[in-house]
Amino acid sequence: MVPFTASDNTPFLMLYGGTTSDETNPLKVADKGLNSLQVFNTKSNKWYAPSTANAPKTGPVLPGCGAAAGNVWVYDPQYGAPNKASTSVSLLDSVHWSWSMPTQQGQLPVTRFGAAFAYVPSKQAFYMHGGIPLDDTTNTADSSASAANNLDILSPNDLKWGYASNGPARMYHTLCYMKSTESIVLFGGADGNIDSYNDVKVLSAVTNTWQYSPKIDGNAPAERLLHSAVCTDDTMYVFGGVHSIKDDPSDSTV
Template sequence: MQRFSFIPFKSFICERGRRLTRKRHDFLLKNHNYFPPEGHVSVSFNTETTADIFYFGGARRTEGASWSSENQLFHLTLSVEDDDVNITDLRTPSLRGASLPPLQSPGFCGKSCEQLILWGGFNTLEVCTVNDLFLFEKISSSRYKISVFKDPKEQCEFSFLKPVNELKRQLGQVPRSRTGHTLTLLSDTEFAVMHGGIQLDQRYSPAISKTFSQICDDGSFYLLNTSTFTWQLLNLPEIAPRAYHSATYLPSTKSIVFIGGVSYLGRQPHHRISVTSPLILYCDTQNDQFSLRTVSLSMCGLSPVYLSYHSTCLLGDKIVVYGGFQQLQKEIEKGHCPSPSLQMLIIDLDQTDISSVLAPANEFSTAGQTCASLGLREDCLLFSGGNKKHYFMYTSKPMIPSPCDLHDECQIMESNEISPIAWIQCDKCTKWYHQFCVQLLGRVPRGKYFCKACQSTATSNRKKQKKT
C-alpha cells in the first residue's frame, strides 16, 4: 500500500475566492456544485473502463440552522483509463411514479443500474424513521420509475407518497422503521441482508431541533428477497445492537463483514465498537444456512481504533476502512465530542491484521461519506462527500493534468506542482488557466482577474477611445 497516495479529485476548497480542482472540465458539469451530504448512501457498478455511482439522501446543517436535504437520485459516471480517471457525467435522472422523501442514512443496494432498492432511513421532512421500501426501475437512459412498498402493518398514508395507486406492500417479517442500518446485497444471489440501526420512540415531533430518545434494541439479521420483496428473520443468535456501522460483502467467502458502529445502553449511545473485532456473517442462501463468527485482529502496534459513521469497500482481497467519528469509551464518559478520523485502515482477514495509512491533511478528514472502487482494477478508490464538501481519490494511477485554455502554450507538464492543480478563471472571457501557466501560482490577486488577452484588448480599446 505504500505506493498509493491521496489526490483531491474535486473540492470546495477556496484560495482567495478561487476554487481549486484537478480537472478543468469538472466545472462544466451541470451539477458541479453537488457534494453528497453527510449520511448519504451510494452504490457503484464497474466495468473495465467505466464506473457508475448512484448517490441518494443525506442531510447537512446549513448556516441558517435549517436542514439541507436531498431527495433526488444523482448518477456520477467516470471513465477509467490507463493513466487517468475522469468524470464524464453527473446527472439527476428524472423520477416518475411515487415521490421520494428526503432520507438520511437509509439502506441502499442494487444488482445493476437497471434496478436499485432503498429501504428505511430518517425522513427529515416528516421527522421520523421509516420502514418503506423504494424500488427504482430504469425505463430509459435518464429516467427511473419509483414504486413504494409499504409495511402491511402500516395503515396510514403520507403526503409524500403520491400517487396512492403506486403503493404496494412488503411481505413476510418486515423490520421496524430505523436509520443508521446497513442493507447489503449478496452479489451472486437475489438476496440482501439488513442489520442494525436505531428507531425513534415517537413517530412524529413538532420540531427537528427536539432531542429524540434513540432506541437501538434490535440485534437481529433480516434477509430480503429483492425479487418478491419478502423479509425473513434469520435464525441466528442475537448480538449486541449497533448502528452507524459498515457492512462489506466478500464474494470469495460469501460472507458479510460488519465493522465498528455505535453500541447503545438504554436509549443513549454508549460507546463505539472497535474495528479489531469485526463480525462475519457467512451466507449460504442455497441451503438456507447462515452462521456468525467474531474475529480478533492485530493492530500491528497501533492504538485501538473505535469508529462509527465510516465507510468501507473492497480493494482486492482487503477491506479499506476510512473516515468516520473516532472516540474512545473513556472520552464518551467524560463528555468529549468525537472527531472525524484521518486514518485509513487496511484490514487483511487472511493475515488477521490491520495496517494504517494517514491522510496528509485535515481537509481529508470526514464522516458520513461513502467509498467506491473504480473500474475492475485494484488501484483507485473514490471517497465522496460527508461532513466535508469534496471528492478525493486514493490511488496509484499517475494523474496527468488536463491542459488549460492556453492550449499549445500550456506549460503545466513542466510544473512541479502536485495535485490539486490550481486554476484561475478570467472574469471577462470566462476561460480557465493554470495558475502556473499565467505566473500566478501562490499569489492570486484579490478581486477580479483578467487574462493577458483580455487585458490587451482593453488597453487597445482605451487607446482607440483616446484617439477619437
C-alpha cells in the same frame, strides 16, 4: 454511495440521500435528508444529475442502499412519518430514472434508523442489520435510544422479507459482502453504551451464523461510526467516520 453497473456494462457510482447539515448527531436531522441523485461515470470521470420521476419529497439521511437486478434499492425509514413500515423500501429504475415504492411481503422488519445494509449476490438478497428502532406511532426515536440487533433479509425477486439469527446490537456501522469467504463483514458502529467500536464480526452467508471473534492479523483502525466500508473479493476498505456523534469528521485515512 452505491456502486452500480448498468446493462450496457457502463460502471456508475450513484450518490443519494444524506444531508448538508453540520449537525453531528444524525437523529437531530433525520427528517431533513436530501432527495437528489448524483451519478458519477467512472469511464468519463464526470458527474451528472439525472432528472428523476416520483422522487420522495424528503430523502433519507442514512439510507441503506444496494444495487441488484438492474435497479437501485434503498431502505428509507421515512423518519417522522407514521405508519411507513410497508413503504420503507424505494426502488430506482435506472433505465427510466423513476422511483417507486413496491409492496413488500413477509414479516416486515422493525422500522429503524441507522441500520447497515448489504447485498449478497450469491443469495440474491439484501441483508439489513441493527440500527435504532423507531416508535410504531410516531416513527421517531429519542437520542438515548439503544441499538437493535435484528438481522432481516429482503429478496428483491419477490419483495419478501425474512430474518436470520440476530447479531450484536449495533448502529451507525457497516456491512459488506466478501466473496472469497462467502461472508458479510460487520465493522465499527456504536451500541448506545459505547461511543464506538473498531471490532469485526463475520456473518456466514451460507449458514447465517455469526462469528464474534474472528482471527485478524495486524492493527485495527481507530474506533468509529458513521464511516464507509466496501469489500472486494477478499479485502475490506474502511474510510472516514467519527469517534462519537459529538465529534466532527477528522479521519481521512483508508
